[in-house]
Amino acid sequence: MANKYDLIIASMSITDKRLKKMAFSKPYRVSIGRLVGKKDAGWNLFDDAGNPIPANFDGLKVGLDRASTYSSWFEAKLPGADVLLYDSSNAMYLDLENGRTDMIMTNPMKAYLKFLSKENGKGFEFVSPVVDEVSFFGIGVGIGLRQGDPELQKRLDDAVLQLIRNGSLEKYALKYFPFPIHNEKWGE
Numbered sequence: 001m002a003n004k005y006d007l008i009i010a011s012m013s014i015t016d017k018r019l020k021k022m023a024f025s026k027p028y029r030v031s032i033g034r035l036v037g038k039k040d041a042g043w044n045l046f047d048d049a050g051n052p053i054p055a056n057f058d059g060l061k062v063g064l065d066r067a068s069t070y071s072s073w074f075e076a077k078l079p080g081a082d083v084l085l086y087d088s089s090n091a092m093y094l095d096l097e098n099g100r101t102d103m104i105m106t107n108p109m110k111a112y113l114k115f116l117s118k119e120n121g122k123g124f125e126f127v128s129p130v131v132d133e134v135s136f137f138g139i140g141v142g143i144g145l146r147q148g149d150p151e152l153q154k155r156l157d158d159a160v161l162q163l164i165r166n167g168s169l170e171k172y173a174l175k176y177f178p179f180p181i182h183n184e185k186w187g188e
Helices: 069-077 089-099 110-117 150-165 169-176
Strands: 006-011 034-037 061-065 082-086 101-108 123-124 141-145
Touching: 006 061, 061 069, 061 169, 069 082, 069 101, 082 089, 082 123, 089 101, 089 110, 101 110, 110 123, 141 150
Parallel strands: 061 082, 061 101
Antiparallel strands: 006 141, 034 101, 034 123
16 A cells, blocks of 8 residues: 555455455465364264354354454354463464464465474364355455556456466466366356
């Protein structure tokens, strides 16, 4: 906003709130959440339609990044949940690992890279379906730029579309994750 940078590439979800202050490229990765907890915990936290079952969260401690889209989702959907807020994702993963929290909610890509693919994450897994609510998480993650620069925005949009359409984005993602990170429909 202060003209120090032309672009921000920092996993910023494209939300209505952010669109009031800045512009974004077309999304290049999904903006979703998943819960991570101990393997074989046997929790039944979501119904068949993918909606949380509030009563089944009773007595469970959930770790969330402070002031994140995930904490906003929990406040709205599960206000009675026992939420622990963290200023650092490293502290959140450490508390999960050491049993001070039962589960955490975060981006599945971050969870996989920082924890689930590591030795200390071997006893843990995703314990929820994908939570994909545009009103909380936005339409995806894009490259942020100042409003009022349609030429730069078009260049970014064209580049993102090219990466999706020619398969480069998927090829890159599958080097690091065992799942895709973008919506196939974005290339249409």
